[in-house]
Amino acid sequence: MKETGRKVFSLSRRELLRLGKAFFLLSGISLVYPIDRYISWDLQSRSLLAVTKKDFVLNSEWKPIQGSRVWLRQGEDGPEGLLATCTHLGCEVKYQAGEWICPCHGSRFGEDGRLLHGPAGGPLRRLKVEETPDRYRVETSAHG
Numbered sequence: 001m002k003e004t005g006r007k008v009f010s011l012s013r014r015e016l017l018r019l020g021k022a023f024f025l026l027s028g029i030s031l032v033y034p035i036d037r038y039i040s041w042d043l044q045s046r047s048l049l050a051v052t053k054k055d056f057v058l059n060s061e062w063k064p065i066q067g068s069r070v071w072l073r074q075g076e077d078g079p080e081g082l083l084a085t086c087t088h089l090g091c092e093v094k095y096q097a098g099e100w101i102c103p104c105h106g107s108r109f110g111e112d113g114r115l116l117h118g119p120a121g122g123p124l125r126r127l128k129v130e131e132t133p134d135r136y137r138v139e140t141s142a143h144g
């Protein structure tokens with residue numbers, strides 16, 4: 001028999017099955033990994049902060065939850081939450097005499113978090129507060 005000099009690419013049935021398995025395995029990983037990362041990120045970003053009413057008595061003045069930038073107060077329609085993070089570059093704002101002041105570049109916010117003076121481009125972030133019979137639960141996620 002005469003050889004033509006060209007090698008034809010051929011796989012046995014077993015090799016083809018192995019290649020198919022590897023393809024499906026890699027395809028599965030490439031699909032599952034990003035979905036898993038998204039779900040993990042989403043769960044992490046939906047963090048909750050809770051304080052007991054017994055230890056954290058609310059009134060109409062803003063009061064910080066220790067160890068966080070979350071402040072709470074009793075509003076007219078229920079508990080209110082605010083994140084004391086400047087919307088310019090993220091410095092922690094300080095509450096003084098009814099105003100939030102950023103020590104980094106001087107942005108100022110009203111007592112309800114509205115922007116009074118830049119360079120920040122928007123108000124402080126208000127947080128959703130859920131009141132249960134014995135505690136306040138604050139959603140601190142990036143989704144608001």
Ligand code: FES
Binds near residue numbers: 089104105106119
């Ligand atoms: S970080 Fe607050 S003004 Fe820049």
